[in-house]
Amino acid sequence: MRGYVLRRLGAGIVLLALASLLVFALLRVVPGDPTITKLGGARNIDPAALAQLRQELGLDRSVVSQYLSWVGGLVQGDLGQSYFSQYAVTTLIGQRVVPTLELAALAFVLGLALAVPAALVSATRPRSIAARAVNGATAALMAAPPFLVGIAFVIVLGVQARLLPTRGYVPFVDDPLENLRLIAMPALTLGLAVAAPLVVLLRASLEEALRAPFIRTATGKGLTHRRVVLTHALPNALIPSLTYLGVTVGYLLGGVVVVEYVFGWPGLGSLVVDAVLKRDYAVLQSVVLLAVAIFVLVTFVTDLLYGVLDPRLRVGEGRA
């Protein structure tokens, strides 16, 4: 078991290193100077000021030494200085991480809470009106990019019905009610975006589980159909869906970028968009790497969880 954990951990670290290299290389391969943006465009730049700024940011050094000092800083928890603002990258991320975590966590929970019952209805009563509604909604949501769903919410609930505020953020500790009113639409948008592919996946594995012989055994014991589905089919269907958790979180991290922009939510997503617009590579590379790190971590945890939840694997690993 320990060997397995170490192997997975090692693979994750290698992936992270590769991603850091890829991100860094992509951002340095192209000519053009991020400092020019800060000094107000390409014309009338004082060469001395430019040189000084480049030296301050370490841009005058070789690409390799820049990469090494970035990675060296990463290990010590220092992500360097923003090219554009005077803040440290860690400070910028620190300011934005709480809103994003709140949004992503709520969206994840909402997504699961929507997907599981929807998949159950769709798999167990495929001919019912409810199942048809679920299937139609899933197909539509799979086609619509998350920000379109968000815009639809804004138009219907915000602009037309005037039920909810359409943009802004208030910390939960300051005003819990307003925070929830503001997070409702973005969280629901992101939750639906996460739920749709989950429904498709869960429906398929539920259908497969329901055909398994042990379902017939459970029915043959005299259990009600509801119990057979909830205590035999669902747990067996959820275990393979676990592998998909990493992909779901990846989806969440991607969706957060555009959804935050739609709702003016001051999280990491809007920080990234801002960084791209201002060519603030120091911020961009670190936030992207953070996303990859979260993804790698979730995948790692999922693998471990899989081993714990599926007794067949648990023993298999123990023997190995």
Add this chain to the structure above:
Amino acid sequence: MTPALTVDGLTIEVTGRHAPLQLVRDVSFQVAAGERLGLVGESGSGKSLTALALMRLLQAPVRIASGRIVLSDGTDLAALPERELVAIRGRRVAMVYQDPLSALNPVRRVGDQIAEAIRAHERISSSAARRRAAELLGEVGVPEPGRRADQYPHEFSGGMRQRVVIAMALSAAPELLVADEPTTALDVTTQARILELLLGLAQERGLAVILITHDLGVAARFCDRLQVMYGGRLVETGPVGDLYRTPLHPYSEGLLASVCRLDADHDAPMPALAGQPPSAGQLPSGCSFHPRCRYAFARCESERPQLAEVAEGRAAACHLAAERLALQADPALAPSGGDR
């Protein structure tokens, strides 16, 4: 004494885009309380479908088209709505399945799976149910039942798994047990032990058992009475000893001959079964067996023989049944039937 089970005119069909196709046709039989009945036939003969129908476990598009399945108290299973079946399955009729590995849920402890069957029919605490589950495991010969109850199916050997399935089937004390090829997935020595266990439990508890098998050796050791199925119909029924000594239907004779008998007379011609069993969509005219039958004559192609009683407790669906009984009863007349 009322029989444990009366099946009357059971017909099973598969529905689809085309006209429904009958897989089991007009099957009628009875099982007395405490009787062990064998249902034998090749794969595709409809014996497993009949077994599933007795638990109402057929899944769409396969369904019971007509017929009655009546328990000792007069309940007709074929007519019960789904929600009322919950009280019957496991409690009145229970089933032992062919492949014990896939019959058990791989991610739940076996003790929990047995306890669940107990609690489906009895209001007892979960800890009491778990204790009872361990007792049942001990009863079916699982060593260290307390510890084994906490294990998962994949931690058991094939024979031990089948014991778990049997314990689960007995958990609510049913009066009728349907065993669908319970030893097929097991190796030969384990087969014998499981069969012995089932026999012991059946005698001890006075269980009526329907054993579905393609293995006449298994059936001979276990059953009081045999029923042979071919092409979705019953073709012969009779006490085990009689049927083995004097098979009335040529198909039964072929089945028996295909069993390797060490005491067989090696000089006698071996009437092995040639050809394939028919598929439900293309049953031959007249007697379904006539294309494979070495005794077939003109009438067999045009007229389907009815299952008719030819002697006390013996019936066969063959135009020659009475004749064959007479011939075989007198060993001087023929060693292996007529020569039409």
Add this chain to the structure above:
Amino acid sequence: MSATVATGPALDVAVAARVGVLRRLARRPAAVAAAVAIALLLVLSLLATPIAGSPTAIDTREILAPPSSAHWLGTDDLGRDLLARTLAGGRLTLLVAFGAMAVSMLVGTIWGFVAAAAGRAVDEGLMRAADACLAIPPILLALILVAAFGSSTTTLALVSGLLLAPQAARIARSALMSELRSDYRLAARAVGAGPLRIVFGELLPNASPALIAQASLNVAWAIGIEASLSFLGLGVQPPDASWGTLLQDGYESLYRSIWLTVVPAVAIFVAILAFNTFGTQLQHALDPRQEER
């Protein structure tokens, strides 16, 4: 002579298989509806100006007007006809999407084919690389690529194309793998056809339905990526207009007129749905196990 006898029937089987897919596809109402919608989208975008007039003509009497007989979908904040702008924007969006699809299919097919044809080590390496690319959320990868290569219509098509290439590589690999195992390749070998002729004459045509299905899905994805990036202001740059930039403009004046948002949003949704549906329906038609559905 015997060689012709060998190839003749084998090739006929391959052709018949392709015709069979088309026929099965035509029996699926959703596939037909999607194909009609795609055809309509293409015609409308190509004939945007003849149909709806100039997208830049300004009608100063009609600013932010609701739909009317003169302007079927109303006008924007400068008095430009929204229908004309949407159709013209569709032309750019579809151009970017088809460009991205072409890039992704070209890169992906070569990628997948090299993996399928080369030895196991190369195959393993290339497919692992594809998996790694699929692991990073596409929008983040797109942001980095846009940051690196800048925002322009061409780079947008290139960037989206590269993003979608790994998935295409997977499909191409599995389609070609199954083709490599089938009989008519042996038949072609028997005639003495060279490897290139086998690839272009036999393998690609027979793998094409699977690749077309993936191409259709990639168009759908590329429309989504274009719309997302342009909506963030990182895609198509003014004065060019695509559905994404129209949506961005409209979203800014949402409280004055919802039409400017609703129209491009619906256009994006319908286009993605059509290409998505066509692609998945084609995949289902190719998979006999799915035929019953």
